[in-house]
Amino acid sequence: MSMRLVLNSAGEVTLVRYAERLPPAVAWTMPTPFTYSLPGTATHAALAMPQQVSTTMPAPMALPLRALPVAGRSPVIVKVRSVWAHNLEEEMALIEPLLMTSFRFAAVDTEFPGTVHRPSRPAYTLTAKEKYALLKANVDELHLIQLGLTLFDSDGRLPDLGTGGAVHYVWEFNFREFDLRRHRHAPESIEFLRTKGVDFDRTRRDGVEATALGPRLRQWLRAGLGRAGVVTFSGAYDLAYLLKLLYGGGYRLPGDAAVFARVVKTTVGSTHYDVKEMARHCPCDLRGGLECVAGKLGVLRAAGVAHQAGSDSLLTCQMFTRMRERYFDDDTLTAVAGVPPC
Template sequence: MCALPNSPPALTIDVLFGDRYVPVMITSSPTTPFAFSPATATYTPPMTPQVSTALPAMMMADKQYWTTHPTVMSLPMAKSTARAAGNVVVRPVWAHNLREEVELIESLLRRYRYAAVDTEFPGTVYRPKVPTYALTAEKKYALLKANVDELHLIQLGLTLFDAAGRLPDLGTGVQYVWEFNFREFDVRRHRHAQESIALLRSKGVDFDRTRRDGIDAAAFGPRLRKLLRGGLGDAGVITFSGAYDLAYLVKMMLGSGYKLPATPAEFESVVKAMIRKRLYDVKEMARRCPRDIDLRGGLDRVAGKLDVRRAVGEAHQAGSDSLLTCQTFIKIRERYFVGDDDLTTVAGIVAGITAC
């Protein structure tokens, strides 16, 4: 740990640990209207963050340089990560580098015309008293609406890719995906599912930092609308079981005070109006594969059955999950939806709710 000349008492910078940026503190001191029941323990006291002591020997101390230059340093990893061919890095986006990262994304949209998205949120606080599969589409949507109306988005993962599955490398030889961090959720005040928050903590989400350095969702909404108008996902917006993902995106674009429509059909209309792109839900694509192919399950299970390995990070990290969604879409399209007509049969179907 080195002292920085003319530095403030403490500075948080994003440092690359092998394949993922993590925040490091540098100091200058030497020394569900249906039968829904609320989830249990919806409030929890602040937890003591778990800090890894496995720090790299080198650091980049200049925060401004780090946020404006995509050069990648080879630093020791705190934990090894299985990866596919190619080196992929997650670019974290905070309030301080939002403008630069959005401008960078805008510059890439003409070449990378597909967009895979994933969201992380505080779980669900309204839950049905019967298994989800027993609910009608209307009841599933009412459950979604109750949760999204009340809760706040924590992270948005974004992977840009072309028709062959190539990601932006910015001329560095390293491929990039994005992870936006939002500040609205306060674990001390807002309702949440305790197990979901514990899981996100275990995956590296620092809820103190998201509150301090996160993006204002209200300010990001117009930027997201501009990105969509500018070509984001022109060839397709890809999700995995994406009803909640789309609902949170719509809520963000229309403002935090916005309440989702009352019915699935109205929700469908709003999604079409706001996204205005062809939607592909990988879970629905898997469901429509030949009956002798068992592609049931969550994202990791479906990806594993298709021999797709996670290239960066872990499950329930928004950037990593958006990339795995992209990779799984490419593989399932290559195997089972070869022609444009085949792909058209699944366009606009959002798993678990309704046709969009």
């Protein structure tokens, strides 16, 4: 019999059969819009406070909870640390001691020059094999522009790098391989990234050599990077570009999607959580892109702007943490783990 997760009036998520009669619906009192605060802060603790309910709704609904504001408290400050060739060693030296601490999760996001190989018919009509063939053709030919990396613990806390919790940090690596004048790209994607602040002249001039980061990234993975889980949002392309970074610019993806999934698991790590896939298992409508799903969850971007890799990896972390707190226990979370489809 079909099962689904349901949020009850006690704020608990339970697994019920479709055939069962559900209890009366609850209407959550919705205070002021949510401002992101990291777990462990007073604002975050307000999520655990009992909410006022009424049982006047005629049918069950899963409405987003909102964090209660705390008077006199400032929101936690999060900063994106931009990594270039000149500060690569300095930033890697900050990251490496964190790998064996409590920051066992890693959210990743990539920015790349769009797609140049596109389907000849609507995407929804493509088979899984055809979708993977397009992913492979694009990633094999194109170059990575940015990699966002957010390290966080099981409660969603980020590293503060000795600031005593005053400021928390995520990273954004900028790469120099992509040359706008020589390499193929989707013009509309390039113009869009420009509007979001990506400076292609600077990335070409000051960016990190992928060959300088790839071997170090392999060492980080062996040392424990993302050992509790690598988190993405609709992340098949993110993982594919991550493989290309790990193995060098001449690397070509496997010809088969199943082999690709095995390579990802053996290279990047055995546990992957994709927030878009997790949303499909939640008892409410969480369809849509990154910003849309974040809005439905009541999560606001804590730093940076959309379509910059550091900021998007942070938003992915925030969404994963919120979704995990609200809808999943350890067993149900394990059930949705896996390499996302293309």
